[in-house]
Amino acid sequence: MSDPEIEPELPRGIALAWGIAAHPQRGPKRELSLERIVDTAVEIADEGGLAAVSMSSVASRLGFTPMSLYRYVSAKEDLLLLMNEQAMGVPTERVREAADWREALRVWCHDQLEMYRRHAWMLDTTMSTAVTTPNNMAWLDAGLGALAQSGLTEHEKVAACLMMMAQVRWQAQIERGYRSQAEALGGDTEALDRQNASVLRMLVSEAEFPYLRRAVDAGVFHPDTEGDPFTFALHRSLDGIEKYAAERPAAPEPEPVDPPEVVGDKRVKEAIKARREAEKTLRDARKREREALQHARERAVRSPK
CATH class of the missing domain: 1.10.357 (Tetracycline Repressor; domain 2)
Incomplete structure (x- = not known):
């Protein structure tokens, strides 16, 4: 008789991503949460890159000590995983x-x-x-x-x-x-394109790189x-x-993975309905985001340089 399959213990970061890890029993309440920590870390990374993210930098922006964060996320590796998950959407x-x-x-x-x-x-x-x-x-x-x-x-x-x-x-x-x-180059993409094209024309010789030179002469790398x-x-x-x-x-x-009694379970149906409603809410939010971005771009074009 074979041993029953043993469920593996999930790493804490993955358990947090699925919402099944234990939450801290003590520490700052209401003012701090795992969601706020992750959102703030993503905000810092968007501004200054991944190197700008540390437990200290996140805690400082939130107005807490680094030890306060460790009550919610015990390692930076877990924070990075949760940041990736949140940014992925x-x-x-x-x-x-x-x-x-x-x-x-x-x-x-x-x-x-x-x-x-x-x-x-x-x-x-x-x-x-x-x-x-x-x-x-x-x-x-x-x-x-x-x-x-x-x-x-x-x-x-x-x-x-x-x-x-x-x-x-x-x-x-x-x-x-x-x-x-x-x-x-100060954000001047046209200057960058001209610079790159000039470098290629200067360095790519027909004798050494005949096929690449043919592509350069054909204007493939021209902006x-x-x-x-x-x-x-x-x-x-x-x-x-x-x-x-x-x-x-x-x-x-x-073949269907789950039998009818599983698919037809009341709680499963309710969960599917809730997921679909959440997806609709997300679609509406993304639509508002696209509209806001479009309006912002239009204002930027109209505003004087």
Whole structure:
């Protein structure tokens, strides 16, 4: 007779992300909470990068001592995991509303890229345990949902999602490097583009790099060149997935994981309803955020320099 399966003990950071870790029994109440700590840490990282985040810097901004924070989050590693989880958020409803799996996956990738643009410091965090937190699972689930009608097997769907996620992360790395260079020139992106093009023309010789020189001479790296490399690569990746799926037999529909008595459970139904209402609230909030950003951009354009 085999031993019953033993449930593993969750690391505290993951348990906090799922809301199942014990909360402090003593210490500052009302004025301080795990949510405030994480929100403040994300705010600091957005302003000054991940290096600016420490238990001391977060505590100082909140007006508490570092020891007060340790009652809520016992290690900086746990704080970083929770910051990643909070900044990640949940997938937008646009993914589910897409016309087909290809468009859904394209939207899924672009939404992730926007996330990195808002929180570039996330590129400096490790991803070893990120997939075990709720929001990260939700993003992977949305990607797999986008591929539900693609005809791929479950293994192939996961592999395709991981490939696209890596492509998005690499694009975000490139964009961050570009922004950093532009900031060194006072934010003058046109000057940066001219500088980069001049450097390539000077250093790339036909004798040493014949094919790269051909691309330089064709104006591929000139700022006025039409076309977006990320969009091109993204669509070619989607082409590859689509071609592969079309040439292989469709995978059988998976059997439901849970029996009817589980799916029909009253508490399960109530939880699903609550989740859908929360998602709608989030969609409305994101809509208001987009509208506010658009109005702010319009005011910035109208205001004198």
